Amino acid sequence: MELIEIKSLKVTFPTEAGLVRAVDCVDLQLGAREKLGLIGETGSGKSVLAHATLRLLQPDALCEGEILYQGRNLLDCTPTELRRLRGRELALIPQNPSRALNPLQTVGKQLFETLRQAGYSRKEAAAKLPELLRSVGAIDPDSWAKAYPHECSGGMCERIVIALSLAFSPSLLLADEPTKGLDSLNRARIITLLGEVTENRALLFITHDLEAAALLCTRLALMYAGELVELGDKAAVFENPLHPYTRGLLFALPARGMQPIPGRSPPLTALPDGCRFHSRCPEAIARCRSQHPPLFDTGNGHFCRCWLYV
Amino acid sequence: MVLEIGNRYILRRFFSGLLVFLLSITLTFFLLRSLPGDYMTDLLLEIGRYAPPELVASFKHEVGLDLPLPEQYLLYLTGILKGNWGHSFEYGLPVFSLIREKLYWTLVLLLPSSLLSAGLGMGLGAYSGWKNGSKTDAFLLHSLVFVGAVPSYCWGFAGLFIFSFRLGLLPFGGYVSLPGTEPAGLFRHALLPVLTLTLCSVPGIYYLMRNSMLDTLGEDYILAARARGFSESRILFQHALPNSILPVLTMTSLHCAHMLAGSVFIETIFAWPGLGLLTYSALETHDLPLLQGIFLVDTLLIIIANLTADLLYPLIDPRIRSRIRGE
DSSP states (O other), rough: OOOOEEEEEEEEEETEEEHHHHHHHEEEOTTOOOEEEEEEOTTEHHHHHHHHHTOOOOOTTTEEEEETTTTGGGGGGOHHHHHHHBBBTEEEEOOSSGSSTTTTHHHHHHHHHHHHHHHHOHHHHHHHHHHHHHHHSSSHHHHHHHGGGGGSHHHHHHHHHHHHHHOOSSSEEEEESSTTTHHHHHHHHHHHHHHHHHTTSSEEESSHHHHHHHHHOOOOEEEETTTTEEEEEEHHHHHSSSSSHHHHHTTGGGGGGGOOSSSSOTTTTEEEEEEEEGGGOOOOHHHHHHSSSOEESSSSSOOOOOOGGG | OOOHHHHHHHHHHHHHHHHHHHHHHHHHHHHHHTTOHHHHHHHHHHOOOOOOOHHHHHHHHTTTTTTHHHHHHHHHHHHHHHOOBOOOOTOOOOHHHHHHHHHHHHHHHHHHHHHHHHHHHHHHHHHHHHTTSSHHHHHHHHHHHOOOSHHHHHHHHHIIIIIIIIIOOOOOOOOOOOTTOOHHHHHHHHHHHHHHHHHHHHHHHHHHHHHHHHHHHHHHHHHHHHHOOOOOHHIIIIHHHHHHHHHHHHHHHHHHHHHHHHHHHHHTTTTTOSSHHHHHHHTTTTTTHHHHHHHHHHHHHHHHHHHHHHHHHHHHHHHHHHHHHHO
């Protein structure tokens, strides 16, 4: 059985500008130790998908479809059931780590509180704390524990939020852009660290950093304007990208010519008819303007939402 | 720890307070001297007579009001430094001892109402923000907008009308402290003015606290705490509340100091023998030395409130501590 199975998930928010369709009919599966990279640009709905999985969206967000965790639909869980799953089974490594820490408490206090939440006694938690900090790469755990969040660097904060998510032993880590805003050295260290700590657990790696995803993940899913546009094994996606958007992203990499995709993604309140990418697509045909393409199975678990592969 | 980090910080705060104090008493001195009318003219007008100019002149000579302004100002400053705040025209007594006695009775009103309004304002504001969008939140918000929109003296009169006139439960005011006055009498007299002062200060603190709570709830660390499965009460008391109180703290201490201004109305309405009532009568009679002394004490109280907030801040917020250490 898959660890987590997302079935035709739809997330909408009512706003003054109209209904925002942040996630639209997304289907995804993740096995027990699988590492899946969820790639897309800002506003493509990838963070919303992660927050929906943990049921952390604002109260007026409407979720339809199913999110099955070990066969149980998270969208039907009561608040108490959700509290037992959050952290313990499904852990989030939030975006902007420096802002994800309470500025008034020391790192140690926040870790201690989280360890206590994970069920350790005071004594056990105090003993486990330095060990946990060491596991995310702290050489001097005591000085880390005494520091306040504003005294920590970006890389340190990232490690601390990873430590916080590991205080429990979650079976799935949802890492929301953990390499964002880090210099190349810290980025490489965080990628290595994430690889180490997810050896025995599943990882949903949300990023717009294609290379980081390629290093960490076995499968890649690409999102554009709220829907999946391509899904497949890492090698297949990198060597044989099917969707013009994926190809565009690959050509935008520094190693492959640094050619950005022209234009910008459509607003989620006014999505175009037909393919959502057609206005930016160099290969668009007449059909792309009028008909919305479904996700086609092109064989070997490689899916693509494009009329070129009918 | 505070002492270790903050000697320079405290000193700097203290000096800036001193600067504000000097500036403020200078301003009051010259403003009061530009008031039209004088003590003697007003006094005789009260009994229906015009004061003869030679009488006014001889009074001014006696109290030193005929000296050139810079000289008067210098005399005033040196007097303050020596602890001589002058004598009241009206009472003939040293200003300092007059104020000291009245200030005590004003603080009897101000301290409980400060504590009550800070507690109520912060408590209700935090609850309202936490329950944002609920019926309780809407009810609190609307009723406190109403309470805050009505001037303090209207609430004073309303209280007198209902509890004293209609129900006869409480006295109309006019508290006199006699030796051996039982505490029950003080309580009965102080109840309405304290409640009125509190009622008028709660809305301001409430809005601030509610907004601050709303801002805090949008922060990433609240979401992150939820993602770790913390209970709602834990998120409220460990994360949301301490962070949202911070910006409200300074404003609350100032708010309490500003109650002094409100107490002029309230003490006049309830005939409470405090500094507010004294201010009112001193303004009526052009009692310049007394007014100067009262404004000096007002200034001091506001500066002290400000200093208290400045000194409390680094105790609560580690970011401020770091900044002070870096200075």
